[in-house]
């Protein structure tokens with residue numbers, strides 16, 4: 095299986111926490127590159143991925159169908175992912191939920207994550223990608239929604255390097271800022287980042303770091319942009335049209 099074999103390769107990697115501080119979306123590019131060992135791993139992962147893709151069916155029987163779900167904070171990613179998962183049989187992996195779960199575990203890494211989330215910043219990619227990779231491995235799913243990821247260029251590159259593949263599609267929920275702020279302030283889930291100060295920072299980070307990722311995937315013809323205003327059910331009608339037209 096794609097997951098097992100790739101997982102076995104990746105589990106031999108050095109701990110991802112070895113250089114969290116050296117890998118932040120807020121840092122300059124030359125700080126983003128991993129050490130030599132992950133690069134060796136990268137070559138193995140790519141070799142494996144290209145073998146998987148050369149089986150005559152484009153590799154989809156070997157690896158899961160992956161949809162990245164993007165949009166600003168409060169644009170409705172989580173709400174729509176729940177509906178997609180239920181109607182189309184996807185496993186829903188929320189990057190934010192995985193990070194909050196790590197915080198709740200009380201680990202040292204969790205303390206670092208909490209500090210970054212409170213500031214509205216982005217967690218080092220190695221940490222987030224490793225949590226996603228493990229969750230994909232454990233789910234054993236053949237259709238996966240990855241909600242709230244990649245948040246920045248470094249997230250995107252790290253996913254390709256560590257997981258060794260690209261998303262099949264990218265869903266982008268386009269929502270006006272005032273609507274996102276209204277929704278976040280009414281979310282009422284006791285989140286440390288749903289206060290107006292942190293929300294302002296998250297919106298800035300979204301514009302400066304996440305929109306370029308959407309542009310990157312747009313240039314590769316992978317983005318389905320959805321107007322995220324209206325009721326959740328109205329928005330889901332547009333989502334349903336897209337997923338109904340896919341072959342996975």
Ligand SMILES: Nc1ncnc2c1ncn2[C@@H]1O[C@H](COP(=O)(O)OP(=O)(O)O)[C@@H](O)[C@H]1O
Nearest residue numbers: 167168169170171172173277280281324325326
């Ligand atoms: N279309 C919508 N109209 C009004 N409120 C919505 C809509 N979609 C989601 N919400 C609410 O807005 C808040 C943020 O939605 P959520 O799905 O958590 O967004 P995201 O994951 O993008 O931050 C939640 O309280 C949710 O119930």
Ligand SMILES: Nc1ccn([C@H]2C[C@H](O)[C@@H](COP(=O)(O)OP(=O)(O)O)O2)c(=O)n1
Nearest residue numbers: 166167168189190191215216217242243245
């Ligand atoms: N890829 C990611 C996803 C989330 N995070 C952090 C930073 C985000 O502000 C918080 C919360 O993310 P989450 O996706 O749950 O937030 P929203 O659903 O967009 O409101 O987690 C991250 O650092 N990297």
Ligand SMILES: [Mg+2]
Nearest residue numbers: 171172190242
């Ligand atoms: Mg969410």
